[in-house]
Amino acid sequence: MADYEGVGGLLPPDEREKLSVxxxxxxxxxVDSPRGAVEEADxxxxxxxxxxxxxxxxRRRTIRTAWQSMGEGEERTxxxxxxxxxLRDYRETAERLLRL
Known part of the structure; x- marks a missing residue:
């Protein structure tokens, strides 16, 4: 996942901006169209x-693939x-969600 700033860093800035607008x-x-406004917000x-x-x-698939695909012959370190x-990637992603 790219490291975006703001709103939990989970969406690209251009997407966040479009949704925000x-x-x-x-x-x-x-004021002019209460029902239409609520439908648009929905x-x-x-x-x-x-x-x-x-x-x-x-993001979860990417992290999971990385650690589950480790070969049996690799060194323990x-x-x-x-x-x-x-673990770092899981923690960072979960923390972003928890900040929402």
């Missing part, structure tokens, strides 16, 4: 959740180092 548009449109949240879910599933890196 759409959400702000929904909020601004509430869609923004739905898209955000879907994108985060895909990003996190991909190489195995331990790969596992240490996997």
């Amino acid at each position: 759409r959400l702000q548009h929904a909020v601004s449109a509430f 869609e923004v949240l739905h898209e955000t959740v879907n994108r985060l879910t895909k990003t996190l599933a991909h 190489a195995d331990t180092e790969q596992l240490r890196l996997a």
Whole structure:
């Protein structure tokens, strides 16, 4: 997963910006079209959740593949180092989620 700043660092800045603009548009449109504004906000949240879910599933697959694919013939220190890196990646990803 790329190391993005802000909003837990889970989405690229351009995607966050687009979703943020759409959400702000929904909020601004509430006075003229309350139902439409709420429907738009619902869609923004739905898209955000879907994108985060895909990003996190991909991240988990990447980390898991790295440590599960270690060969049996590798040295123990190489195995331990790969596992240490996997644990670090799991921790960093989980911490990002917990900051949301």
